[in-house]
Amino acid sequence: MQDYKIFELGNVVLQSGATIREAKLAYKTFGVLNEAKDNVIVYPTWYSGQHYDNEWLIGEGMALDPNEYFIVIPNMLGNGLSSSPSNTPEPYNLSRFPAVTLYDNILLQQRLITERFGIEKIALVTGWSMGAQQTFQWGAAFPDMVERIAPFCGSAKTAVHNFVFLEGVKAALTADASWNNGWYTAPPSKGLRAMARVYAGWGFSQPFYREKLYLQYGYSSLEDFLVAFWEGFFLNRDANNLLAMLQTWQSGDISANPIYEGNFEAALAAIKAKAIVMPGQTDLYFPPEDNEYEVSCMPNAEFRPIPSIWGHFAGGPGMNLADVGFIDNSLKELLAS
């Protein structure tokens, strides 16, 4: 029972020069597009997440209320539902899946919005983590189309430290010889587990672990949290897909495209959307300081850190009700303005 739809993109030429033939964009919608087509929210996915992983922020009485808004969740390339190493036919499958940028993603999402639905204005783009990075991309690439943005726990440009964190994640996964440069026939499970343990220290903050909050969420010990939550999380993912999205993340930059030609501050200044930018106060790889600088270059933006000890997970996926409330209230305020 497939709960999503596929938008057929045809042959897509990427920024790298490679072509994905018969490319596919998987998406799911909530609510009804009104006649004026002015009730649209776009809500991209995060690293390794799929559309259903975004649903915690959607619901009756919430900012993203399907009774009021037409909410579109486009799946990021590489996430296993849209075109990915794991589902692209030969010869561009597995290790041959080409390098994809966030800008590539946004151009395809914009085609979905305009060609499939005939939408001209978007009331809000929002998202967590790499979803936040796509949100910034939307604001910079289509400033006349996007009225509001609310990126949370993500930056307009991947910081050097964030890049290094990802190098560690990648190195752990690819240290497993059974990864075999991507030509594995069985999952490189030791590498996936190693990647999970590396990620565990980055995903949540020092005070999250100091206060042992994992014990409140169904994990009986630290080791149980590392195995059940973290290793379980990554063992369910495809290694080449994870590496494809990791490459997309590492190259994240709203100015790395023909519009801005690397002028990062110009790209930020071009974002017309009214913005509330919400880093997690204790996020270790998207720290507030990067957003603070970005907001200082944006004409219509507010910097609003989430006062949370959940680290990167202040932004999702819906584990912590206090943070969900903070984000949801900010979205309500933004949509009402």
Added chain:
Amino acid sequence: MQDYKIFELGNVVLQSGATIREAKLAYKTFGVLNEAKDNVIVYPTWYSGQHYDNEWLIGEGMALDPNEYFIVIPNMLGNGLSSSPSNTPEPYNLSRFPAVTLYDNILLQQRLITERFGIEKIALVTGWSMGAQQTFQWGAAFPDMVERIAPFCGSAKTAVHNFVFLEGVKAALTADASWNNGWYTAPPSKGLRAMARVYAGWGFSQPFYREKLYLQYGYSSLEDFLVAFWEGFFLNRDANNLLAMLQTWQSGDISANPIYEGNFEAALAAIKAKAIVMPGQTDLYFPPEDNEYEVSCMPNAEFRPIPSIWGHFAGGPGMNLADVGFIDNSLKELLAS
């Protein structure tokens, strides 16, 4: 030309119950022990460091001035000079080298100080990182012997988050099949390189990378820094030694011994030494908050963060002259008091 000496410990029974037979403690001294034997400084080594890696803080005109003090650097068990997986004869070599605690280390160091040199009072114990952890151990285990302590960038107890960070480091190294559960015949170089890349994001802070400070220290690019500094660093180390010291680190706790029986606050309260505790302000795995709590439980201690963006490397090994000056001045002040 061996620049250090070996103190023969005989058969040493560890906290775990295992025995290291004909155990060896490698050490180096600087300066001359005076007649009153009251000019003694003990300066333990850090994770994977050897005595010569400590020498940046010793010099004429510095707090640790060999013209004035008798400075003893004991090498930590597992570091390749004192008894370690790499130098212990069969059958306790390689993967069979037993689990060692920081308390085990301190007891042996205390034997060196008393049996070899007949010293009864120590003017100062100081050290970086795991050297700081040993410094705390000295203060708690021998409160009547240690007059001053100055731990920098290390805690009295390894925090849960710090433990998780180390799980990631370990998982990256051991994901390499050529590690072979420690029974390798050639170094598991892919695992050592993976470990290095994981460590790279933890060792320095977000602002260190944001400001690209590595470019000022002889590295031509980020990738050059990751290969030349980080991979080069760990490729020179033995994998089993690294894992042995990592286990020592993960179990670090000044109260995990027969004196305090797990009562951490009692162990802190028992430290009579006058203390200046110096975390790096931006240290990601020994964050200031843990030291702040520890200092609040110590009767005679000052919390003095190093105002640095060098992360954990605010404490060493002597790369950043501003931080060296901060630490050295604090040590001078402490020694004069």
